Amino acid sequence: MTARVRVALAIALAFVSVGTGTAGAQEQRAPTPESPGALVERARAAYAQGRHREALETARRAAGAAPRSLSALLALGGMAEFMGEFDEAYHAYAQAQALAPNDNVTRYRVASFATRIGDYDRALRELDAILGTQPKSMQFFFRWAPAFLQKPLLKRSPALEQFVALQIDILMEKGDVAEARRLARRHAIVDSGRDYCAEADAKKTGGGSADEVFKAFRLAVLGQPSAADCIWWYGQWLTDEGYMRLGRLMVEESTRMTSSQEQRYLRDGDVEGAARLFDESLRLSPTFARPYSYKARLALDDGDREGAVRWLRRGVEADPDSWRTWHNLGKVLLAAERWDEAEHALAKTVDLFPDDVGGRLALARALYAQGKWDGYRKQTEYAVGFARGCCGADVVKEPAGFLDKFQRWGPGAVLPPTPDPRVILGWNQD
């Protein structure tokens, strides 16, 4: 959503530029049905109605009909970027910049695109150029004015606002979230003490537009470093939209924050503090599954297995696609020897995430306990094969040895082992 919104903003800017007169003579003429201006309008309408493919096709026609129309080129660049056609977007932006090298909208679009494709130097050059177009006094103010003066300044100068936004994006893309947050505070993009995460959640649940919701979560990421759940959502949206690097970074950041809560509990034994944090996470983002797992763990640590099952069931209701929550539920049910329920939860787990070796081995145990030998064998073979392929034979030595005995001697008296090796790498822990 996030990236989608960002590109949508760019597209809107491109559309706006149709009427700004910066594109030269062609935009000055009244649009006819097949004029570039009319095609851009139609592309915008198609985009607004969700007919993205048609919007791209129309933007192509506009740019084809008027290869020197800045608005048509920016529209094509924006739509192509939105649709993931990066080569086409690159060429469209290059043509647009050749046409209007001093146009700030074009510079902003080029900088934004450069950020997306990882060309940070290019993006920074464009930003410098944008800043250079501002009056000297404003540049000075922008660079040196205290935070409380920044807000009105940015309000007066959309170019500077874009400048800061993009600079923050670049820093985040580069992995320097701390610096991005510093910059956001410096330019009063965020205020300390404000609960952005709650506001974002309210916008999300209150049916705010995608644009609003995206902006709200972005502010939460910048203004509330401890808002693990909001950061997580932001990361997921970025990932969904193809901003893999930044998305992954955000997911890792949220994981780190959540882990620190857990560490606080484990290190300090601060059960109540940890529980409060998890409750707050649930309140802010009831569909974020991870806190349910932590609440389940707290229940388990109290020896309350039924309580743990209840929390995990709530977790999978809140987010039925959270394989990790299904996994945890299956494991707790497995420990309780509730085989058929465990089988269901674990089957769901591997359905959602087939390479979950631990989940698959746990499913194999549930099947074995019920005498479903063939199922046990298949699940174990898959898990062992996958784990060996990715991480070496030692990772699944015990299950492999057990399977070997099973193949030789048939069912034994003991249930198969269920190690949960960490063979899954990176951000996809949820």
Next chain:
Amino acid sequence: MTRGPKRALATALTLVTLAALATPAHALEVYRWIEGATVVYSDQPPPTGAVLTSLPRRAPLPVVTAPDAPRADTPPPVEAAPAETAAVPPPPAADVIVGAGPATFDEILELSGMRPQLPGIVRALAAEYLPAAGQLSEHDTALVGQVVARHFAPERLYAVIRDDFRRRVDHKGLDAMAVWFRSPIGRRITALEIAASRPEVAPKIDAYAAGLKTSPAPAARLELVQRLDWVTGTSHETTELGLSIAGSVARAAAAAAPAERRTRAGLVERRVEEMRGQMAALVGQNVLAQMLYVYGPLSDAELKEYVDFLASPPGRAYGRAAQSALLRVVREVADRTALEVLRAVPPQRWVSAQKAAGATAPR
């Protein structure tokens, strides 16, 4: 002979394993203490102030003894059966009536060796809770002894096991089991297992196990013994019994701690679980060595017949029922015993006694 004796054997092996951890043949010093909620075994002394717990003592363990008869086919890889024990063991007990009619629960538990071996098993488990000589004052030692004796009463435990067994097995199943247990081979194997549980043979087993390193068992025999362990789950069961004891001490220690420093129940369980891997590896090796020793007098064909029975539906049914019954009663009794022991003699008294004696006293 099957699961019951196997069961009993498993328990004995658990104890042997624990004994091996505590006082191995090579006379390594082993320490056991409570760290947080975990019972730690180590060859290094614990940190100052740790609560040392008793380790099972060699003497009362129903250690598997040397076989009473030589192997029928090939001789064992190492000399295991001294001449004076190389006699066919007597049938289980003179008063056991081996009838041809419907089997009874008592008959099966007797013929399988469960009942005859239970006192030794119970004695060995109880020893887990007793302090080392001089570890506590005479008064406290007596208090602990009374608590342990009250809970680990063989006849009471047998009654619970029989009732549990009765709930899990019907008469048809009982009769199917009786076919094996009444057979000459079945009775012979039970006798071997009972004879093997005599404590005085422990040194022979140690020597035999040590000899396996230089003179391993024949592959075919090893395969049979591994399969025996597979179908009975002896290693697993032995580990479970060991964990029951260790877990009971850990749970009781946690419960006895002041509220503000009390380890949460689930965490105690997790720590106990973490011990499983360490214990299972030790137990697995021990069990195989002991099985090789105990069944040494049997031919491969006889041992295979035994394994086949254990893998058959009646054999599995017996194994499941006997294992569940024994584990359940041991877990319950262990938890009660540990709680009462620490109630009778609070951890502070164990600690102060240790400090007085020096924290490094091996158990």
